[in-house]
Amino acid sequence: xxxxxxxxxxxxxxxxxxxxxxxxxxxxxxxxxxxxxxxxxxxxxxxxxxxxxxxxxxxxxxxxxxxxxxxxxxxxxxxxxxxxxxxxxxxxxxxxxxxxxxxxxxxxxxxxxxxxxxxxxxxxxxxxxxxxxxxxxxxxxxxxxxxxxxxxxxxxxxxxxxxxxxxxxxxxxxxxxxxxxxxxxxxxxxxxxxxxxxxxxxxxxxxxxxxxxxxxxxxxxxxxxxxxxxxxxxxxxxxxxxxxxxxxxxxxxxxxxxxxxxxxxx
Amino acid sequence: xxxxxxxxxxxxxxxxxxxxxxxxxxxxxxxxxxxxxxxxxxxxxxxxxxxxxxxxxxxxxxxxxxxxxxxxxxxxxxxxxxxxxxxxxxxxxxxxxxxxxxxxxxxxxxxxxxxxxxxxxxxxxxxxxxxxxxxxxxxxxxxxxxxxxxxxxxxxxxxxxxxxxxxxxxxxxxxxxxxxxxxxxxxxxxxxxxxxxxxxxxxxxxxxxxxxxxxxxxxxxxxxxxxxxx
Numbered sequence: 350x351x352x353x354x355x356x357x358x359x360x361x362x363x364x365x366x367x368x369x370x371x372x373x374x375x376x377x378x379x380x381x382x383x384x385x386x387x388x389x390x391x392x393x394x395x396x397x398x399x400x401x402x403x404x405x406x407x408x409x410x411x412x413x414x415x416x417x418x419x420x421x422x423x424x425x426x427x428x429x430x431x432x433x434x435x436x437x438x439x440x441x442x443x444x445x446x447x448x449x450x451x452x453x454x455x456x457x458x459x460x461x462x463x464x465x466x467x468x469x470x471x472x473x474x475x476x477x478x479x480x481x482x483x484x485x486x487x488x489x490x491x492x493x494x495x496x497x498x499x500x501x502x503x504x505x506x507x508x509x510x511x512x513x514x515x516x517x518x519x520x521x522x523x524x525x526x527x528x529x530x531x532x533x534x535x536x537x538x539x540x541x542x543x544x545x546x547x548x549x550x551x552x553x554x555x556x557x558x559x560x561x562x563x564x565x566x567x568x569x570x571x572x573x574x575x576x577x578x579x580x581x582x583x584x585x586x587x588x589x590x591x592x593x594x595x596x597x598x599x600x601x602x603x604x605x606x607x608x609x610x611x612x613x614x615x
Numbered sequence: 616x617x618x619x620x621x622x623x624x625x626x627x628x629x630x631x632x633x634x635x636x637x638x639x640x641x642x643x644x645x646x647x648x649x650x651x652x653x654x655x656x657x658x659x660x661x662x663x664x665x666x667x668x669x670x671x672x673x674x675x676x677x678x679x680x681x682x683x684x685x686x687x688x689x690x691x692x693x694x695x696x697x698x699x700x701x702x703x704x705x706x707x708x709x710x711x712x713x714x715x716x717x718x719x720x721x722x723x724x725x726x727x728x729x730x731x732x733x734x735x736x737x738x739x740x741x742x743x744x745x746x747x748x749x750x751x752x753x754x755x756x757x758x759x760x761x762x763x764x765x766x767x768x769x770x771x772x773x774x775x776x777x778x779x780x781x782x783x784x785x786x787x788x789x790x791x792x793x794x795x796x797x798x799x800x801x802x803x804x805x806x807x808x809x810x811x812x813x814x815x816x817x818x819x820x821x822x823x824x825x826x827x828x829x830x831x832x833x834x835x836x837x838x839x840x841x842x843x844x845x
Contacts, residue, residue, distance in 0.1 A: 421721035521712030561712030562635030571724025587806025
């Protein structure tokens with residue numbers, strides 16, 4: 350197969366970027382999108398040019414490292430498929446593929462297709478966990494979880510934090526990500542004790558970051574490689590509303606995003 | 616980098632009103648208030664088909680107590696203002712959150728109605744102002760005389776002007792579009808969690824209600840233009 354890859358090249362956050370077209374022939378339809386970039390990078394290195402920088406790790410669709418926008422759709426044209434699992438046979442030979450990094454103020458660009466997604470980490474830090482006492486391991490069947498709750502929690506827990514939801518959102522909102530993280534713990538009995546504080550703190554952190562707001566249009570769920578539904582956003586809003594009403598003490602301060610962001614700006 | 620280089624003004628506690636989620640709740644609640652008005656206004660207006668006496672009697676009934684009337688009116692005005700204020704605040708934030716546009720961006724999962732809320736909203740607002748000036752205040756009443764207590768007369772003569780009716784039908788269609796997304800979206804904003812299947816059902820309900828509202832409202836100017844009401 351033959352393709353023209355029109356890729357966003359940008360040396361660093363502070364430099365201006367531009368699109369550069371790379372014609373490619375002899376692309377195997379069995380290759381993944383990332384393997385196609387690997388092949389391109391090999392030829393670029395042979396020519397003595399700078400290879401295209403992109404994030405990747407497991408290449409099994411479960412780590413959430415990779416991701417970019419192909420022809421205007423985050424993770425490309427296949428629904429519920431992340432770019433490392435996207436094979437080239439889904440494109441027409443001869444097509445021009447416009448490849449762009451996630452574009453959002455909360456995801457400052459590092460290089461080429463790599464963006465800084467630590468804003469997500471800070472949201473998790475704010476409450477995306479459960480507190481577990483150490484010492485003896487509890488009995489496996491001590492806490493019963495209903496099948497419905499287990500399924501619902503798992504449907505949210507499949508979130509791999511790739512950032513496609515933010516990239517696809519015209520508002521740059523991270524509601525689907527934050528919602529998934531709040532929902533998957535809050536639904537389970539182990540997550541219930543900290544449910545209110547979790548919603549308050551994670552939402553507060555989300556709002557302290559440079560994300561936009563959710564207008565419930567649903568572009569995020571359309572590009573989500575795990576097909577997480579908008580239900581998690583409603584769960585986040587419900588938990589947040591409930592917790593705001595019940596709250597008796599002042600909220601803890603959020604982690605200032607600027608502290609970390611400046612690593613790339615200066 | 617050094618920590619001192621950080622702009623510490625972003626280090627703040629985000630309360631309910633500052634949070635985007637809180638603002639969306641305000642947007643949803645004020646939206647519900649205006650939606651209830653849209654329904655009651657439609658039901659009242661449909662009395663025009665019952666005849667001159669009935670709709671004029673209904674109008675007199677609404678005016679029986681001016682302090683009550685103005686309580687309702689000011690509640691609606693405050694709701695509308697709040698709705699617009701939070702929208703502007705959120706829209707400005709969104710613009711900052713997504714400053715660089717993609718070379719190519721496809722909408723693959725959102726409805727036309729949801730993507731055009733920023734258009735349908737302001738146009739409907741402009742229409743409401745025009746509509747109030749025409750039928751409530753009587754300042755704009757082209758080609759005929761406005762008679763304060765004769766709603767039937769004002770309605771029929773007002774809508775006989777073709778462009779008044781056309782502007783009305785256009786704005787009502789946009790209101791329908793706005794409600795088609797808004798009615799479902801407000802449930803999300805106030806946290807009514809629902810499965811994907813219920814989501815689709817609720818969207819269908821929102822669409823049905825919007826269509827009924829649009830047909831209900833535009834039936835009045837169309838009936839007048841076709842000469843059913845004179």
